[in-house]
Amino acid sequence: MQPKLIAAIAxxxxxxxxxxxxxxFSARKVEALVxxxxxxxxxxxxxxNDKSYGGVFLTTDGGGSWxxxxxxxxxxxxxxxxxxxxxxxxxxxxxxxxxLETSEGFADPHWVMRSSVVNHGYKIITVNNxxxxxxxxxxxxxxxxxxxxxxxxxxxxxxxxVAATSEGVFTSVDKAMTWQGGLVLGSDxxxxxxxxxxxxxxxxxxxxxxxxxxxxxxxxxxxxxxxKDIRRVAFSKDGELWVGAGDGLYFSRDKGESWFWLEKxxxxxxxxxxFDEQTGRMLVSSRNNSTLYAVDPKDFLFSAVDVGFRLFLAxxxxxxxxAASLQDGVVxxxxxxxxVAGVQKP
Numbered sequence: 001m002q003p004k005l006i007a008a009i010a011x012x013x014x015x016x017x018x019x020x021x022x023x024x025f026s027a028r029k030v031e032a033l034v035x036x037x038x039x040x041x042x043x044x045x046x047x048x049n050d051k052s053y054g055g056v057f058l059t060t061d062g063g064g065s066w067x068x069x070x071x072x073x074x075x076x077x078x079x080x081x082x083x084x085x086x087x088x089x090x091x092x093x094x095x096x097x098x099x100l101e102t103s104e105g106f107a108d109p110h111w112v113m114r115s116s117v118v119n120h121g122y123k124i125i126t127v128n129n130x131x132x133x134x135x136x137x138x139x140x141x142x143x144x145x146x147x148x149x150x151x152x153x154x155x156x157x158x159x160x161x162v163a164a165t166s167e168g169v170f171t172s173v174d175k176a177m178t179w180q181g182g183l184v185l186g187s188d189x190x191x192x193x194x195x196x197x198x199x200x201x202x203x204x205x206x207x208x209x210x211x212x213x214x215x216x217x218x219x220x221x222x223x224x225x226x227x228k229d230i231r232r233v234a235f236s237k238d239g240e241l242w243v244g245a246g247d248g249l250y251f252s253r254d255k256g257e258s259w260f261w262l263e264k265x266x267x268x269x270x271x272x273x274x275f276d277e278q279t280g281r282m283l284v285s286s287r288n289n290s291t292l293y294a295v296d297p298k299d300f301l302f303s304a305v306d307v308g309f310r311l312f313l314a315x316x317x318x319x320x321x322x323a324a325s326l327q328d329g330v331v332x333x334x335x336x337x338x339x340v341a342g343v344q345k346p
Contacts, residue, residue: 018307021332024066025057030324033315034081040318045330046078056091063332072111073098084156090176092151099176114176115147147179152191160214162200164193169202171215184209184218196235203233221256234273236282236297244270265302267293272313285311287326307331
């Protein structure tokens with residue numbers, strides 16, 4: 001059920017300048033960005049539909065110049081990038097998951113496939129019990145297979161890593177050496193995942209499911225019937241749950257028991273959500289326009305800036321925001337000034 005909202009709005013003037021940051025590649029379709037938590041000037045961009053010039057590009061100077069890191073990907077497109085707390089970076093491609101590694105015999109970092117699926121099941125065995133034959137279940141490890149589907153999104157922020165793929169939702173407890181899972185509640189349509197404090201979420205356009213046991217079991221989450229076109233899910237710092245949908249932003253502080261529609265944050269057709277740890281704000285964008293919003297979970301104060309390019313997604317690194325545009329590669333923030341702001345309180 002959706003509580004009634006009481007809202008107030010304040011308007012400030014200003015703008016933020018963004019500029020293309022594509023030295024080393026240009027006019028590429030970028031669908032993934034990740035900034036190294038240990039070195040915010042080190043950013044990776046995932047590129048699609050560019051054949052031998054695609055894969056992943058790396059900048060070590062905050063976007064001043066880029067170089068290609070594609071060895072091991074064998075021409076695969078990269079649709080999502082994620083980093084774990086230990087620094088591991090994974091790339092989700094159109095055919096499986098790869099880890100960025102530096103090893104002896106290679107002059108530069110390269111990609112190694114980490115797509116082994118090892119599930120556990122049960123088999124029926126017959127045993128003799130006091131002269132009577134009885135059947136019982138015995139746990140077994142099923143034969144390993146390769147994950148070959150399209151990888152839509154990943155979250156490596158917790159002890160359990162989770163990935164949404166065209167084959168279903170998979171989890172890993174051994175740093176991507178093996179993955180477990182597959183279909184969730186009989187469906188492989190989940191495209192977005194999020195993790196916080198041991199809880200896992202997986203979402204599709206029409207619903208959200210959650211797991212309390214590292215992905216072994218999943219249950220539907222109660223969401224308002226109004227939300228029929230989910231585009232993205234994310235957690236902010238204290239475990240607040242955010243849903244980006246066709247009609248805007250939804251927010252829950254109690255794990256989905258109650259929801260608030262942030263009606264006064266004027267973003268619709270949400271394309272991406274990403275939490276900025278440094279500012280404590282949720283970055284929100286739509287692929288229909290060039291406006292980037294930053295919303296504070298505490299008081300719902302938000303800023304809105306016109307990036308000047310239609311946005312695919314946005315990320316923050318070292319106090320600067322970067323965005324993947326729909327047609328103009330990577331764009332980076334240059335000069336930050338106050339933007340349009342508002343406040344909305346449930």
